[in-house]
Amino acid sequence: MNFKAIFISLMLVAITNNSSASQAPPSTRAEIDALFKKLQVSGCQFNRNGTWYSGAEAQSHLTKKLEYFENKNMIKxxxxxxxxxASTSSSSGKAYQVKCGNNPASESRLWLLDQLNSLRTAK
Structure with a gap:
């Protein structure tokens, strides 16, 4: 096999691998976007590995994680x-937390599931 044939073969493999990654279904993306909006407008803070972040900063981080897991076809x-x-740090394994006003911090998983339930109930 010559260099050109090897190159073409490698490019086809790369294209095939990239095309297998997909975004979450549109209805799922719409719910995730709504959760991001709720986090931003709530005024709540988001704790990741011991540091509190604004809703906008949390959204930026979680969007990157969403894209990573979408590329692995793990978001259905x-x-x-x-x-x-959105529940735990991939690097430390620590649970993320959400703190709203003077309320005690809660696990982000619980907060997000509660917000998701509210979204679905409102439909």
Whole structure:
């Protein structure tokens, strides 16, 4: 096999691998976007590895994680997003937290599931 044939073969493999990654279904993305908006407008803070962040900063971080897990075809539902991307730190394994006003901090998983339930109930 010559260099040109090897190159073409490698390019086809790369294209095939990239095309297998997909975004979450549109309805799931809509729910995730609504959760991001709720986090931003709530005034709540988001704790990641011991540091508190604004809703906008949390959204930026969680969007990157969402894209990472989408590229691995692991996001088929909003619950998948919450479980894989928005509950724990991939680096430390520590649970993320959400703190709203003077209320005690709670696990982000619980807060997001509660917000998701509210979204779905309002429909």
């Amino acid at each position: 539902s909003t619950e998948d997003f919450i479980t894989h991307a």
